[in-house]
Amino acid sequence: xxxxxxxxxxxxxxxxxxxxxxxxxxxxxxxxxxxxxxxxxxxxxxxxxxxxxxxxxxxxxxxxxxxxxxxxxxxxxxxxxxxxxxxxxxxxxxxxxxxxxxxxxxxxxxxxxxxxxxxxxxxxxxxxxxxxxxxxxxxxxxxxxxxxxxxxxxxxxxxxxxxxxxxxxxxxxxxxxxxxxxxxxxxxxxxxxxxxxxxxxxxxxxxxxxxxxxxxxxxxxxxxxxxxxxxxxxxxxxxxxxxxxxxxxxxxxxxxxxxxxxxxxxxxxxxxxxxxxxxxxxxxxxxxxxxxxxxxxxxxxxxxxxxxxxxxxxxxxxxxxxxxxxxxxx
Numbered sequence: 001x002x003x004x005x006x007x008x009x010x011x012x013x014x015x016x017x018x019x020x021x022x023x024x025x026x027x028x029x030x031x032x033x034x035x036x037x038x039x040x041x042x043x044x045x046x047x048x049x050x051x052x053x054x055x056x057x058x059x060x061x062x063x064x065x066x067x068x069x070x071x072x073x074x075x076x077x078x079x080x081x082x083x084x085x086x087x088x089x090x091x092x093x094x095x096x097x098x099x100x101x102x103x104x105x106x107x108x109x110x111x112x113x114x115x116x117x118x119x120x121x122x123x124x125x126x127x128x129x130x131x132x133x134x135x136x137x138x139x140x141x142x143x144x145x146x147x148x149x150x151x152x153x154x155x156x157x158x159x160x161x162x163x164x165x166x167x168x169x170x171x172x173x174x175x176x177x178x179x180x181x182x183x184x185x186x187x188x189x190x191x192x193x194x195x196x197x198x199x200x201x202x203x204x205x206x207x208x209x210x211x212x213x214x215x216x217x218x219x220x221x222x223x224x225x226x227x228x229x230x231x232x233x234x235x236x237x238x239x240x241x242x243x244x245x246x247x248x249x250x251x252x253x254x255x256x257x258x259x260x261x262x263x264x265x266x267x268x269x270x271x272x273x274x275x276x277x278x279x280x281x282x283x284x285x286x287x288x289x290x291x292x293x294x295x296x297x298x299x300x301x302x303x304x305x306x307x308x309x310x311x312x313x314x315x316x317x318x319x320x321x322x323x324x325x326x327x328x329x330x
Contacts, residue, residue: 144217
């Protein structure tokens with residue numbers, strides 16, 4: 001397995017290859033319908049990735065792209081190797097939707113809810129590849145310490161402000177593990193809400209986030225968009241923390257409402273506060289069992305390998321498993 005990525009990328013246990021992409025002119029994706037201002041820079045970056053892949057085509061059976069940019073679809077579509085694109089975000093960007101419609105690659109979604117959204121936008125979905133977790137590598141907390149945790153990027157769609165208001169109304173301390181993704185939103189909306197009862201830890205290594213999850217009494221996910229999957233919810237439950245959030249997107253597939261977390265109607269902060277109190281009665285061991293039984297890492301790997309075998313020549317993956325290309329975003 002090889003990961004072709006931007007400079008500075010690192011994944012434990014994986015050979016990471018620097019694609020030589022200049023990330024300076026690239027901008028964070030917008031999810032409010034606004035136009036991108038770095039389309040030319042994106043296409044230059046993905047053309048660089050394509051050139052690298054084409055120069056090493058003999059080493060790989062399949063290229064798996066995880067980039068949510070129109071340029072990724074258009075540039076990588078020319079690669080003479082079987083190609084898979086995973087659609088990690090909702091169909092919010094019109095340019096991406098049109099690029100996905102043109103693509104000859106196999107297209108995968110990460111949840112049934114996400115697949116339905118893409119199909120409603122006119123996009124063919126060839127497979128659903130839910131995430132999985134190696135529960136054995138996630139620390140487990142049998143008892144929460146009373147604090148609440150928000151883990152994720154600080155951006156409007158993640159509902160950070162909702163989480164702060166709900167935690168404060170419930171009289172609970174909130175820890176935020178995440179860095180500003182939308183700087184204007186962070187400065188204008190989130191920062192003024194901080195106080196002695198809210199601790200902003202910033203971006204943290206995943207191991208530290210998992211430890212925080214294992215100690216938290218609940219993890220808050222009041223998402224303001226149709227969450228494509230909800231990996232934070234999966235990891236939180238594996239660590240023993242019930243999830244409290246809005247019933248949107250893939251979260252109902254990841255959280256067993258009333259058993260491993262509590263999901264309320266989107267935007268209902270009063271219900272969110274009540275759910276925080278009820279979450280203390282959820283069996284933390286049941287949260288972990290749910291992940292181990294329904295979302296094991298082995299299942300995720302098997303689904304990927306099945307798709308790779310389907311698109312690979314002669315139905316076999318014989319080289320270095322698969323060439324993978326990711327964007328600058330996770």
